[in-house]
Amino acid sequence: MKYRTDNIRQPPIVKLSEAARRYVGSANFIDMGQGLPGHVPPNTVLSSLTDRIAHPLTHRYTTDQGHLELREELAIYLRRHSRIDADPQKEITITAGGNQAFTGAIFTLIEAGDNVIVPSPFYFNSVMAIKLAGGTVTEVPVGTGFSPDPETIEAAITDKTKAILLVSPNNPTGAVYEQKVVDRIVDVCLEHDLVLISDEAYSRLVFGDAEHYSPLRRRDGHENIIVLGSFSKDMGLSGWRIGFIVGPSVFMDEFMKVQDTISICAPTASQLLVLGALKSDMNWVEEELQRLAMLRDFAYLRAREIDVFEVTRTKGTFYLFPKITNCTDSGKLVLDLLQATKVLVLPGNIFGSAGEGHVRISIGPLTADAIDDAFDRMASFFSFYKVE
Numbered sequence: 001m002k003y004r005t006d007n008i009r010q011p012p013i014v015k016l017s018e019a020a021r022r023y024v025g026s027a028n029f030i031d032m033g034q035g036l037p038g039h040v041p042p043n044t045v046l047s048s049l050t051d052r053i054a055h056p057l058t059h060r061y062t063t064d065q066g067h068l069e070l071r072e073e074l075a076i077y078l079r080r081h082s083r084i085d086a087d088p089q090k091e092i093t094i095t096a097g098g099n100q101a102f103t104g105a106i107f108t109l110i111e112a113g114d115n116v117i118v119p120s121p122f123y124f125n126s127v128m129a130i131k132l133a134g135g136t137v138t139e140v141p142v143g144t145g146f147s148p149d150p151e152t153i154e155a156a157i158t159d160k161t162k163a164i165l166l167v168s169p170n171n172p173t174g175a176v177y178e179q180k181v182v183d184r185i186v187d188v189c190l191e192h193d194l195v196l197i198s199d200e201a202y203s204r205l206v207f208g209d210a211e212h213y214s215p216l217r218r219r220d221g222h223e224n225i226i227v228l229g230s231f232s233k234d235m236g237l238s239g240w241r242i243g244f245i246v247g248p249s250v251f252m253d254e255f256m257k258v259q260d261t262i263s264i265c266a267p268t269a270s271q272l273l274v275l276g277a278l279k280s281d282m283n284w285v286e287e288e289l290q291r292l293a294m295l296r297d298f299a300y301l302r303a304r305e306i307d308v309f310e311v312t313r314t315k316g317t318f319y320l321f322p323k324i325t326n327c328t329d330s331g332k333l334v335l336d337l338l339q340a341t342k343v344l345v346l347p348g349n350i351f352g353s354a355g356e357g358h359v360r361i362s363i364g365p366l367t368a369d370a371i372d373d374a375f376d377r378m379a380s381f382f383s384f385y386k387v388e
């Protein structure tokens with residue numbers, strides 16, 4: 001049987017989980033592969049859902065765009081934290097996770113043969129979605145500090161290019177793109193009439209003096225800008241599958257055709273939990289961000305002690321993305337490391353050709369003790385291992 005998906009790679013995390021299966025569950029396995037934080041919402045948030053669980057409406061679809069009260073709360077949240085103004089009636093849709101928002105946007109925008117420019121390394125699910133839709137991807141390697149270079153991006157535009165994707169703060173590099181870089185890329189999009197898709201799943205995960213800058217903060221260009229977000233990372237609600245998309249109302253009318261086809265609406269109970277989360281005081285999110293800030297500082301100190309790690313210190317997310325001196329096969333390196341130390345990290349090559357030679361280390365769900373232990377094991381591994 002010929003499948004339409006034959007040319008799409010298997011989800012890399014699924015393949016790695018298979019390799020790690022014999023270690024998972026063993027007492028001293030440390031998982032630095034998963035891109036998740038470690039916290040759970042407080043009881044006040046959970047009870048906001050239990051209070052509504054018996055209500056008949058909790059068991060039914062919401063509108064395709066999502067629960068209106070949730071969209072209204074989200075509009076306030078976006079104004080407060082990202083300084084984005086979006087009309088909850090026309091410009092926001094709740095989705096089953098950020099991935100569904102992105103895939104829906106791609107299926108709304110891309111025709112077979114259309115091209116999307118993607119700074120590399122990239123979040124692999126984005127590329128999978130573009131290819132599923134019959135689009136092509138142009139990988140443009142990022143420059144110093146993992147920052148995309150607007151001129152190189154502009155030079156990659158062809159008459160097939162439809163959109164440019166930016167992910168800031170970035171998975172896998174952790175880079176937070178500066179305002180001037182984002183603004184210049186918006187200008188490029190406007191000059192060439194392209195759509196800028198801005199994946200802001202990690203918007204709250206910025207540390208030190210860094211600030212998250214959404215292209216929707218500009219006063220112009222909104223017709224060409226689509227933003228997507230997620231509650232999986234800052235709120236730790238990945239299992240509830242809620243994200244969102246913000247875009248001009250003309251786009252949203254079209255997006256609704258895809259949304260209705262794929263899922264009708266995001267799960268109602270999950271929408272209600274996120275509503276409870278947004279209405280809470282959110283100190284629990286702030287506490288988690290502070291915990292992650294401390295763990296990041298610690299992990300960077302430990303990473304710098306390993307000679308073969310060439311570490312670029314970035315300002316966002318819970319990922320470190322060191323380059324490993326002389327490494328040309330990060331897939332093999334990761335499997336050897338797993339076998340020898342029971343520490344799972346992700347090979348950089350799953351994030352595109354510019355990721356080869358790197359590994360992605362996630363500290364999201366770990367305690368300081370587990371991070372310490374993992375770096376001890378990695379330090380002793382790299383003291384004898386010959387990298388190739």
Ligand SMILES: Cc1ncc(COP(=O)(O)O)c(C=O)c1O
Pocket residue numbers: 035096097098099100123167170171199201229230231232238242243
């Ligand atoms: C950059 C980026 N966007 C989107 C997502 C997907 O988030 P969600 O769980 O909301 O689908 C992820 C998850 O890892 C991500 O790294």
